[in-house]
Amino acid sequence: MNSRTRLTRLAQRQDGQILPWFALLLILFSGFTAFVVDAGRGIIAYHMLQESCDAAAMAGVQLMSDTTQSSSAVIGQATLYSSVPGNRNANSSFLPNATMLSGYPKVYCSSTGINNGVPCVAAGGGSNAITVAQTVTLPTIFGGIIGIPRLTLSAASSALMAGAAAQKYNIAIVLDTTASMASQILVGARVAVNRRRQKFNVLCWECRHCSRDCSRARLRVRVRPAPHSME
Secondary structure: OOHHHHHHHHHHOOOOOHHHHHHHHHHHHHHHHHHHHHHHHHHHHHHHHHHHHHHHHHHHHHHHOOOOOOHHHHHHHHHHOOOOOOOOOOEOOOEOOOEEOOOOOEEEOOHHHHHOOOOOOEOOOOEOEEEEEEEEEEEOOOHHHHOOOEEEEEEEEEEEOOOOOOOOOOOOOOOOOOHHHOOOOEEEEEEEEEOOOOEEEEEEEEEOOHHHHHHHOOOOEEEEOOOOOOO
16 A cells, blocks of 8 residues: 555545544633633723722822821822722732822822812812722633733722812793693683582583593583673
């Protein structure tokens, strides 16, 4: 048997043809798994990081309402409620190595706050706002198979001191005293009630929805022609 015949037989054999397909689909399924597990974990971690930024900014700006507090005290209060390990919103499962971005928490004087009536009088007399920004790097579980060994997430939150000036509004009030706003169904009518027989004789000049509304109330109604004058 020559080499050409062997190659022909090998080319005609179908044993093990599933193996290359399995290798190809394994990479595809690994990508789907990485998307579901690692991307889902990243979304949860991002929301947790954002919530801790919000909490830290609110804690810092709340302390800024006491104008006797220094900027370092405000920054320390904001850091206390961050996700940095050792603080109150730390999470070793989803935010294992969260850190503050360089220069944050930042206490500053916001021009937007000044325009809305919030003076820069806090944290040493020159601030009215605070911004907290954090970042975290998450190692992936299956993402390394498709070349994504880690996810880097960042979040930030800003808060402005309370005390904005009240805005003035012009409000127009319209009073409608016409008959269209009246609560009576019968317009221009005189009703005589016979209490002993529990009958209602309705003398109408104008009657709107009279029969329907009275039948709902189970009252006996007789509408007479309108007289020429009404007392």
